[in-house]
Amino acid sequence: MAVRxxxxxxxxxxxxxxxxxKEFRFxxxxxxxxxxxxxxxxxxxxxxxxxxxxxxADAEFLHYGKCRCIDTVPATPDGKPTPxxxxxxxxxxxxxPIFIVDAGSKVKPRVRHYSLAVKHGRNIIYGNALDKEEVxxxxxxxxxxxxxxxRSTDCLVIGESIPAGTTTALxxxxxxxxxxxFKVSSxxxxxxxxxxxxxxxxxxSSAGIGIGSLRDRPLEAIACIGDPMIPSVxxxxxxxxxxxxxxxxxxxxxxxxxxxxxxxLGNKTDGLAIATTxxxxxxxxxxxxxxxxxxxxSVPLLYYDPLLHRSSxxxxxxxxxxxxxxxxxxxxxxxAASAKSMHSISQEDILAAVEDEYERTIERIK
Amino acid sequence: MAVRxxxxxxxxxxxxxxxxxKEFRFxxxxxxxxxxxxxxxxxxxxxxxxxxxxxxADAEFLHYGKCRCIDTVPATPDGKPTPxxxxxxxxxxxxxPIFIVDAGSKVKPRVRHYSLAVKHGRNIIYGNALDKEEVxxxxxxxxxxxxxxxRSTDCLVIGESIPAGTTTALxxxxxxxxxxxFKVSSxxxxxxxxxxxxxxxxxxSSAGIGIGSLRDRPLEAIACIGDPMIPSVxxxxxxxxxxxxxxxxxxxxxxxxxxxxxxxLGNKTDGLAIATTxxxxxxxxxxxxxxxxxxxxSVPLLYYDPLLHRSSxxxxxxxxxxxxxxxxxxxxxxxAASAKSMHSISQEDILAAVEDEYERTIERIK
Numbered sequence: 001m002a003v004r005x006x007x008x009x010x011x012x013x014x015x016x017x018x019x020x021x022k023e024f025r026f027x028x029x030x031x032x033x034x035x036x037x038x039x040x041x042x043x044x045x046x047x048x049x050x051x052x053x054x055x056x057a058d059a060e061f062l063h064y065g066k067c068r069c070i071d072t073v074p075a076t077p078d079g080k081p082t083p084x085x086x087x088x089x090x091x092x093x094x095x096x097p098i099f100i101v102d103a104g105s106k107v108k109p110r111v112r113h114y115s116l117a118v119k120h121g122r123n124i125i126y127g128n129a130l131d132k133e134e135v136x137x138x139x140x141x142x143x144x145x146x147x148x149x150x151r152s153t154d155c156l157v158i159g160e161s162i163p164a165g166t167t168t169a170l171x172x173x174x175x176x177x178x179x180x181x182f183k184v185s186s187x188x189x190x191x192x193x194x195x196x197x198x199x200x201x202x203x204x205s206s207a208g209i210g211i212g213s214l215r216d217r218p219l220e221a222i223a224c225i226g227d228p229m230i231p232s233v234x235x236x237x238x239x240x241x242x243x244x245x246x247x248x249x250x251x252x253x254x255x256x257x258x259x260x261x262x263x264x265l266g267n268k269t270d271g272l273a274i275a276t277t278x279x280x281x282x283x284x285x286x287x288x289x290x291x292x293x294x295x296x297x298s299v300p301l302l303y304y305d306p307l308l309h310r311s312s313x314x315x316x317x318x319x320x321x322x323x324x325x326x327x328x329x330x331x332x333x334x335x336a337a338s339a340k341s342m343h344s345i346s347q348e349d350i351l352a353a354v355e356d357e358y359e360r361t362i363e364r365i366k
Numbered sequence: 367m368a369v370r371x372x373x374x375x376x377x378x379x380x381x382x383x384x385x386x387x388k389e390f391r392f393x394x395x396x397x398x399x400x401x402x403x404x405x406x407x408x409x410x411x412x413x414x415x416x417x418x419x420x421x422x423a424d425a426e427f428l429h430y431g432k433c434r435c436i437d438t439v440p441a442t443p444d445g446k447p448t449p450x451x452x453x454x455x456x457x458x459x460x461x462x463p464i465f466i467v468d469a470g471s472k473v474k475p476r477v478r479h480y481s482l483a484v485k486h487g488r489n490i491i492y493g494n495a496l497d498k499e500e501v502x503x504x505x506x507x508x509x510x511x512x513x514x515x516x517r518s519t520d521c522l523v524i525g526e527s528i529p530a531g532t533t534t535a536l537x538x539x540x541x542x543x544x545x546x547x548f549k550v551s552s553x554x555x556x557x558x559x560x561x562x563x564x565x566x567x568x569x570x571s572s573a574g575i576g577i578g579s580l581r582d583r584p585l586e587a588i589a590c591i592g593d594p595m596i597p598s599v600x601x602x603x604x605x606x607x608x609x610x611x612x613x614x615x616x617x618x619x620x621x622x623x624x625x626x627x628x629x630x631l632g633n634k635t636d637g638l639a640i641a642t643t644x645x646x647x648x649x650x651x652x653x654x655x656x657x658x659x660x661x662x663x664s665v666p667l668l669y670y671d672p673l674l675h676r677s678s679x680x681x682x683x684x685x686x687x688x689x690x691x692x693x694x695x696x697x698x699x700x701x702a703a704s705a706k707s708m709h710s711i712s713q714e715d716i717l718a719a720v721e722d723e724y725e726r727t728i729e730r731i732k
Contacts, residue, residue: 097510102481110483112507115468117478141478144463148518 002347003335004303006281006289012300015273019246019339022154024096026087026250026333027236028062029160030055030113031229032106033121033129036164040195043076043187044163044327050074051163056109058084058161058328059100062091066361068110073361076187080318081362083277083330086306087159089353090330093345094337096157099149101236103138104130104228116141116232124171124225125199127206132223139219139231146239155246157275157336158236159329160229160254168227169257171200175221176260177212178295183287184253189322191285200225218261229254234261237272246271248302250332252280252325256291263296275332278305279325304334307351313358368713369701370669372647372655378666381639385612385705388520390462392453392616392699393602394428395526396421396479397595398472399487399495402530406561409442409553410529410693416440417529422475424450424527424694425466428457432727434476439727442553446684447728449643449696452672453525455719456696459711460703462523465515467602469504470496470594482507482598490537490591491565493572498589505585505597512605521612523641523702524602525695526620528595535623537566537591542626543578544661549653550619555688557651566591584627595620600627603638612637614668616698618646618691622657629662641698644671645691670700673717679724 005012036042036051045051054074057067061084067073074082091098100113106120118134149156162168166184173180182193204210207224214221222230237247237258249255255274263269280288281303292301309320319325337345371378402408402417411417420440423433427450433439440448457464466479472486484500515522528534532550539546548559570576573590580587588596603613603624615621621640629635646654647669658667675686685691703711 099514112481112483112503114480115478117476148465148514151517152514 001343002304003338005300006303007293007301008298011298012273012302015246015300016339019155021340021342024155024157024336024340025149025153026091026096026098026329026336027101027149027156027158028059028098028328029101029103029158029229029233030059030109031104031120031162031227033162033164033168033227034123035121035167035199037123038195038199040192041167041199042164044074046075046077052106054163055105055161056107058082059109059113060111062088062098062328063100063111069107076323079315080323081315081358083324083327085357086330086354087328087333089357090333090337090350093349093353094340096336096340101232103232114145118228121227124168124203125206127203127224129225130223130228132220135219135223135231138228139235142232142235143239146236147243149236150240150243150245153245155248156240157248157250157329157332158233159250159332160233161328162227162229165227165229165254166252167196167199168225169254170196171203171225172221172230172257173260174200174211175204175209175214175225176218176264177215178260180291183291185280185283185286185288185325187324215264218264222261230257230261233258237262238267241271248332248336249274250329252276253286253288253291256288256295259292259299260295269296269299273300273302275302275335277326277331278303279319283325302335304331305347306334306354307347310351311355313355315362316354316358367709368670369704371666372669373659373667374664377664378639378668381612381666382705385521387706387708390521390523390702390706391515391519392457392462392464392695392702393467393515393522393524394425394464394694395467395469395524395595395599396425396475397470397486397528397593399528399530399534399593400489401487401533401565403489404561404565406558407533407565408529410440412441412443418472420529421471421527422473424448425475425479426477428454428464428694429466429477435473442689445681446689447681447724449690449693451723452696452720453694453699455723456699456703456716459715459719460706462702462706467598469598480511484594487593490534490569491572493569493590495591496589496594498586501585501589501597504594505601508598508601509605512602513609515602516606516609516611519611521614522606523614523616523695523698524599525616525698526595526599527694528593531593531595531620532618533562533565534591534593535620536562537569538587538596538623539626540566540577541570541575541580541587541591542584542630543581544626546657549657551646551649551652551654551691553690581630584630588627596623596627599624603628604633607637614698614702615640616695618642619652619654619657622654622661625658625665626661635662635665639666639668641668641701643692643697644669645685649691668701670697671713672700672720673713676717677721679721681728682720682724
C-alpha cells in the first residue's frame, strides 16, 4: 500500500481502514497575506505581481482543469507548476468532489465557492495582520460550514492555497510557545529560514508579543501575526469533527499551526489525521514530524509519494529535487484517492494522471 | 393554527405535520437582472440607482440585522421597508439558520455566502438574458449544493431577492406555455401588467420565440428571457428533494416559474410545497392559486398572515394595503417558524418581532 505513516502508525491505520471505500469531500481553502510580497519569502507565483492570483487560480484549476483569472497555471518564477496538478489528478481518479472556500483571497476566484466575506491579511511585520472581529467571525462561520459539510460526507479532506503560509504558520506557532524555528518547510530547496524568522520577529515586536505569550489566545495570535486561512481551516475542522466526519488536514507544516490552534482552543482531535507528501517528510530543512508530535502526540501523520522522481517531465521531477513539495492538499488528495478506491489507485496511476495534467496544461501552453 | 392552505390542503397538512419540531434551514438566493431598470417595473429600491443594492442588502440584513452595502435598509421609493424584516423576525424567533446563495447579483454581499460565480442577467427585452452555459453550470452547481444542504437539515426553505423577478418569471412561464398573463403579483398596489407584458413580448420577439415554444427546453427559456435566480432555486430544490429533505419554496408568483422549470425538466415534486404571504394570496391583480394549480395540481400551497394590518407602524400596515406583499421568503419563513416551534410561535409573536425590527432599524435610521 502506498500510504506511509510518520507518527502514530496504529491510529493512522485505523483512520485509513475506517475511510476505505467511504465518501470523501475535498475542501480547498484559499486566502492571501501581503506577507507574500516580502522579497525571497515565497516562490508561489511567477513574479511578485502574480502571487495574488495563485490561490484563485489553484481553485479554478481544480474545478475546470484550467485557470480563468490567469492564462497559464500558477508556477514558480522558473516554471515549476502548482501542486494543484497532483490534487486534481488524484481527485479525478477517485471521483472525489471538491468544495472551494474563499477565506480571504485578494483576487476572487471565477468558480463557484463559499465566501467568508473577509479581507485578505496584511503583512505580519506590522503586528496587526487581521481584524480580530473578522478572525472570530471567520472562525465561527467556518465551524458552521464544517458542520454542514460533515453531514454530506464521511471524510473531509482540507487543503490550502496561501502563498507565504509557512511564515504565518511559524509566527502563530511561536506565539503559542511551539518551537517551530527551522522546522517549517518551504517551496524552495534552500529554505529561507532567516527571512521567515526575521519577518516573524518584526511582527511580534510590532504586536508587543513574545514567544509563547499568546499561548492561551490562539485567535489573537492569528489576528496579530497569522493569516486568514488558519481560522477558517481550524473552524471547519472543529465543526466537521463535532458532526462525526473524519477530517484529513492535507498540507505541509502549515497544518501543524492549524492543529495547534484547534488544540490550544481546547478542542479534541479524535477523528483527525494530517496528510502530506513524501517531499515535505523528506525535507531536511524542516521537521514536520517533530512539529506535529510536539503539539499533539496522538494525531496520526500520513504521507504519500506520487513518484514524481520517475517522471519524464522536468517540471514534475523538480518536486523530488526540493521545489514546491506540497500545497493545494496534494498529499492528502492522493491518500484520499487511495483510501476511497480501496487502494486500487496506485502511485503509478497517480503519476500517470499527473503527467496527463502536465501535458494537457503546461506543455500545451508552452 | 396560523398556517392556511390554498391548494391541496390534505398534502399541505401532511407537509406541515412532517416538519413540526424538525430542523429547518433557510436559504436566500440573491440575483439581479437589468430588467429591473425598466421604468415602472419594480419598486424594490428607493430609486433606480439603489435597486442593484437590494439583493445583497437583504442578505446582509438577514444575517447582521443591518445592511453593510447601504446605510439604510432596502425600501420602496416612498419608504416601505423590505420584507427581510419579516423573514429575519420569524427566523430569529424560531432559531432557524440561514445560508445565502449569490446566484448572480450585481453588487456582491458583504456577508458570508455561497457564490455560483455567474454574471447578473441582462435586460430580457434583448432576448439573450443569460449565457446558456452559465445557466447550465448554475443549475448543476445548485443541484450539488442542494444535495449538500439537504443532508444538513430536514426541511430547506428557499426564498429569493431579485428585483423585477415577477416579470422574468412571467416571461419564462409564457415561453413554457403557461398562461401567466395577469396572474403574476407585484410589489405595487397597481400591478403594472402592461409594462411587464410589453417587456416579455419584446424579449420573446428578440429571441425569436413564442408562447409555449420552449415548452421542452426550460433552461433555454431561462437563458433567453429569464433571470439567474431561477436555475439556482430550481437546481437546489431538485438536489435537496433527491436527498430526502423537504423543500418549501418561499415566495410569491415567482415560485410558480420555479415549479414549472422543475416540473417541465421531468422532475418529481414529492416533498415540495410552496409558501407565501396572505398579501400575495389576497392580491386581486394576480392569481397565484391558478398558476400553481395549472403547473402541478399535486403541490400544496400554504400561506401566512403576519397581521401587519394591525401594526402601529404605517410602513408595515402598507403590506396589507397592497405594497411589497412578499419577498426574501417572508411567508415561508413565518410558516417554518410556526412548524419548527410546534406552532407555539403565534402570528402575534411574529407581528411583535417584526415591529421590533422596524423600530430597531427604520425608526432609528430616521
